[in-house]
Amino acid sequence: MDPDELLVRRAQRGERFAFEQLVERHEHRLYTLAARTLGSREDAADAVQEALVRAWLALPKFRGDARFSTWLYRIVVNAAHDVRAKRREPAAEEPPDPADPRDRFAEQELSGELQRALNGLDESYRVAVVLYDVLGCSYAEIAELTGVPEGTVKSRIFRGRGELAERLGTAVEETESKT
């Protein structure tokens, strides 16, 4: 059973408090998905806001065919795509701006490098690897929420991870021709 089910039903009936609890449960994952996809904290917060407004309005139509989190991720992916299109810019060259002093920790250094590497990937690869490796979605969930077959999802993860490793310089130096 989807652990969110009870809250979802109450939020569907219009209980804002239930929706707020759902937001609290998922906000950091949604924000991470948007931030890693967009490469900007500010844009990510805008995308999350837009997504949550859409989710709140569309909630009565949510039928529970997918897990609630999968449904939310899909809305965030779409909202992030729209925010990017509005900005009419490619992924920012800079890592997310550490505007929040609480985030200025050593571990953010790693994510700074990681973000630069992610920014270089095709958007569809970036979405796939973030959903799979950072948020722990299954191939089937990613296929459902991005609307492509599972084989395509796997291929995107394969290529996304591979390119990422090359950009991070952590993979082997020598690259040979295709398999």
Add this chain to the structure above:
Amino acid sequence: MAEKHPNELELLSFVEEELSADERQEVAEHLVACRSCSQHVRRLEAGRGALRASPLLELPEERRREILAALPERREPRRSFRPLKRALVIAAPVAAAAALVGVFVLGGTQLGGGGDADEAAREGAATAAEMQAEAEDSGGVEEAAPEAAHAGELVRSVEGPAAEVVNLLRREGIPAVVDPGGSVTAQGALADVRAALLGRPAGDVAVYVR
């Protein structure tokens, strides 16, 4: 052994430990002999390691509060059908039919003194609401149909996202909500709303004042 390389899906499955023992053994043997494939495997592992080691990023607390405060009012689908939305082309006749059936059943059972009338009427309404939802496509929440009829007066159309416009207005002390169709309705004097939107570039979010 090195002639027939595993394809990329097989290599991914190898790294993710999704292969059967036999398949796994076959790929493992190939990797010993094939530098190209073993490099792919190392890249897959390195990419996975970097991603999995990355922390979740935290949505700043004040943004969360802002987001929750800016959530629009939601009209419940059973009580009101959104006027002039594309989906209503299909849903409206169904809703009308359902309402008729509801009234009919209600009338009939009142005469007969039965207790299922309300249930039947509710079911009719629910079916119409579901039809509307289906016509809108459960995945298509990102499509905001243009509001053809709006009770307020159009101020101007500005750059979105709508939620951002709402925040902007609220910072100026003007109550505002995102409408179901994606437009924004502000409550206040037209001049104040216009002033608050002065710096905002033109775009596709219609702002109304009421």
